Amino acid sequence: MQYFEGSSITHIAVHNVGNESEGEYLTLSKKELVLDPEVKDLLIKYFLTPFKSEEYFHFFSEAHISNNDVWKSVCSIFDNPEQTLLQSKQLAQHLYNLGNHPNVKGGELYVVYFREGLLNGETVDAIGIFKSEQKEPFLKVLPVEDAFEVESEEGININKLDKGCMIYNTDRENGFIVSVVDTKSKSAEARYWTDNFLRIQQRQDQYFNTQSTMALYKTYVTDHLPEQYNVTKADQADMLNRSLAFLKRSSILTRKPLIMRYCITRISLKALINTNNIMLQKETSK
Numbered sequence: 001m002q003y004f005e006g007s008s009i010t011h012i013a014v015h016n017v018g019n020e021s022e023g024e025y026l027t028l029s030k031k032e033l034v035l036d037p038e039v040k041d042l043l044i045k046y047f048l049t050p051f052k053s054e055e056y057f058h059f060f061s062e063a064h065i066s067n068n069d070v071w072k073s074v075c076s077i078f079d080n081p082e083q084t085l086l087q088s089k090q091l092a093q094h095l096y097n098l099g100n101h102p103n104v105k106g107g108e109l110y111v112v113y114f115r116e117g118l119l120n121g122e123t124v125d126a127i128g129i130f131k132s133e134q135k136e137p138f139l140k141v142l143p144v145e146d147a148f149e150v151e152s153e154e155g156i157n158i159n160k161l162d163k164g165c166m167i168y169n170t171d172r173e174n175g176f177i178v179s180v181v182d183t184k185s186k187s188a189e190a191r192y193w194t195d196n197f198l199r200i201q202q203r204q205d206q207y208f209n210t211q212s213t214m215a216l217y218k219t220y221v222t223d224h225l226p227e228q229y230n231v232t233k234a235d236q237a238d239m240l241n242r243s244l245a246f247l248k249r250s251s252i253l254t255r256k257p258l259i260m261r262y263c264i265t266r267i268s269l270k271a272l273i274n275t276n277n278i279m280l281q282k283e284t285s286k
Contacts, residue, residue: 004117012032013088014033015027015108016107017092017107026092046158048166057203059071059176069091074087088109105133114128119170119177126167126169128165129165131193132156134157138155175200
């Protein structure tokens with residue numbers, strides 16, 4: 001689990017990345033942002049609050065990891081955080097070159113250096129890459145002499161981060177550990193962010209094993225078990241609840257797929273016996 005709300009932002013750069021196919025431009029900043037403490041606290045909330053999942057990814061390349069442009073820029077920043085502005089410009093240019101689909105929205109790209117946060121109990125630095133796309137209207141009430149006026153403006157909702165990733169400074173040679181947020185993760189528009197820009201894959205860690213095993217177990221209980229035994233829907237639901245709770249606590253999640261399949265079968269049969277008090281002669285005779 002990651003915790004960076006208590007970390008400090010030491011570098012932050014922002015650029016505007018438009019959509020070239022829509023006649024929009026890439027506007028690069030010449031300086032890093034200088035923020036007062038109140039605005040910095042709001043940005044930390046905006047950037048970090050959405051990162052709640054324990055699903056992690058890593059950068060990859062079909063040939064060699066050094067061919068991944070984002071990985072290269074991130075390495076340069078970790079080696080020398082003073083390179084944040086320079087490398088953020090390269091990241092913005094890279095994103096601009098890729099985001100030419102007519103449905104891809106332009107917006108601000110932030111590259112942020114976080115110092116001394118926590119990842120799975122260890123202190124690490126991290127680099128955040130965030131993109132804000134949606135603008136929402138808000139009202140401002142202004143005093144004018146002995147009355148008030150109300151004006152409408154557009155701005156960023158700090159409770160709705162559109163796209164973001166956190167790259168933690170560990171396991172560099174294997175593409176780092178990366179967390180991702182994308183509010184449109186199931187759309188073709190969003191795939192340019194994860195697949196084309198970041199080029200990341202899910203890490204095959206404990207979380208990956210847990211999800212894969214649970215999916216395998218659910219398929220077995222709902223599709224295959226009723227074909228062999230007289231199992232009701234209520235029995236299936238009870239077995240899923242009991243056995244998935246067991247799987248979360250079990251070392252089975254670290255085993256190889258074939259062994260997991262065997263263990264899942266045994267767990268399912270045990271749950272079936274305990275739930276329905278059925279003597280399965282076929283299984284117990286083995």
